[in-house]
Amino acid sequence: MASVNEPKLISGNANRPLSQAVARRMSMHRGMNVSLVDARVERFNDQEIFVEVYENIRGEDMFIIQSTSNPANDNLMELLVMADALRRSSAARITAVIPYFGYARQDRRTKSRTPISAKLVANLITQAGIDRVLTMDLHAAQIQGFFDIPVDNLYAAPIFGLDILHHFREHRQDLMMVSPDIGGVARARDLAQRLGVPLAVVDKRREKAGEVADMTVIGDVAGKTCIVVDDIADTAGTLCKAAEVLQEAGATEVHSYVTHGVLSDPAVARLENSVMKSLVITDSIQPTQKIKDCSRIRIVPTAPIFAQAILNTWSGTSVSSLIDQETLSPIYEGMYSAA
Known part of the structure; x- marks a missing residue:
């Protein structure tokens, strides 16, 4: 069933230009202004991460846009702290939009006494209160199975x-x-x-x-x-x-x-x-x-495909349809002309 509320976006500091581009694309699709939720994601002097959301998000369908790229640990922690802030603010559903999923190369034990860090990160994301994950080109497809929540893996x-x-x-x-x-x-x-x-x-x-x-x-x-x-x-x-x-x-x-x-x-x-x-x-x-x-x-750019995937997730329609070039061609609005 489609949500009665509009999807709401919140961005970490990993890739704000992409988050803003996604918001602009969604505004075009919806025919109304979609902006990033007013919030601050900052660090104290000792580099502890602090998040404060300035808008009421009770009962909202929230999408956190945050790649866990370099600095991977800082950006991952931002994602987790943002998720905790949203969950404690009574958001109805929290989707982590992770364009680049860090630690994905550590998806198996290649030697004795080594970690499977991708599984650890999956556990952290789940325990932080995130309900589903939207990402792109996971390094290994089996990482989707590390999660106990739905994972949509888009393809470039x-x-x-x-x-x-x-x-x-x-x-x-x-x-x-x-x-x-x-x-x-x-x-x-x-x-x-x-x-x-x-x-x-x-x-x-x-x-x-x-x-x-x-x-x-x-x-x-x-x-x-x-x-x-x-x-x-x-x-x-x-x-x-x-x-x-x-x-x-x-x-x-x-x-x-x-x-x-x-x-x-x-x-x-x-x-x-x-x-x-x-x-x-x-x-x-x-x-x-x-x-x-x-x-x-x-x-x-990936903003067109992520914007459409977020809208499809919010409305309960197919995300897997975005793997087709025929579906993406109009989304990219003539940016490319097929031969």
Whole structure:
């Protein structure tokens, strides 16, 4: 049953520009002003987080927009404290909109005596009083099962599909989707099937975290415009090394599409010196000025899809319908023209 109240948004400090963009998009959809709830999310001198909501939210359907990106611990704690403030203020339902879900790479025990931090974070979110989670491109699909509350996992693939059709329409016959590792094959295959293009895989072997020892291309990429597809780019070491290996294997150009641009140092410097022509990321993480200034990096917006997903969640309609490019195309309002 649809709520009688309007959905209300509250934002942490992780990515306020995205929160404001979502509010603007929802205003367009609703034909009325949707603004962020008036609140302050601040820190005391000892860095304790304090939240105060200035509006009455009793019985309201609340959506907290907060990525748990760098600084991950601070932003996660902000999310939890905001949820507690809303729950104690008698909000009817609390949905955590987490465009980038931090700690997702720690989704299993890779060695003895190590944590499964993604499960711990899921427990913290649930215990804070959050009723459901809306996120994008979880690092591993099984993380949804770590929660005892509903989780809607949106995908960037349909957005990337629209973008690729627009920017590579003259090279569509030569396109090749590439997964930078075996674990990301399903993600790259999904995008390849959407576009009707072939798939290749770069098999990598790591000596230790953050360092790639060896890479081998599986598939014929000679004469192809290769597009590497991944969910997270941190130091960009894998992407830059994959671009070199693909070019050595005969690729004419290499581009990358990555959902979450963590881009820790020295990622931007690596990209600027790489053979990779371009990197496309979403704004799930607020980009730094250095990222914005990099000519090889382009940012595509996620506000349209998150705004629609919030409205669908609020009204009790399908969120999974947003995985279709045909559904997203009008949402992105002609931003991309399909070939």
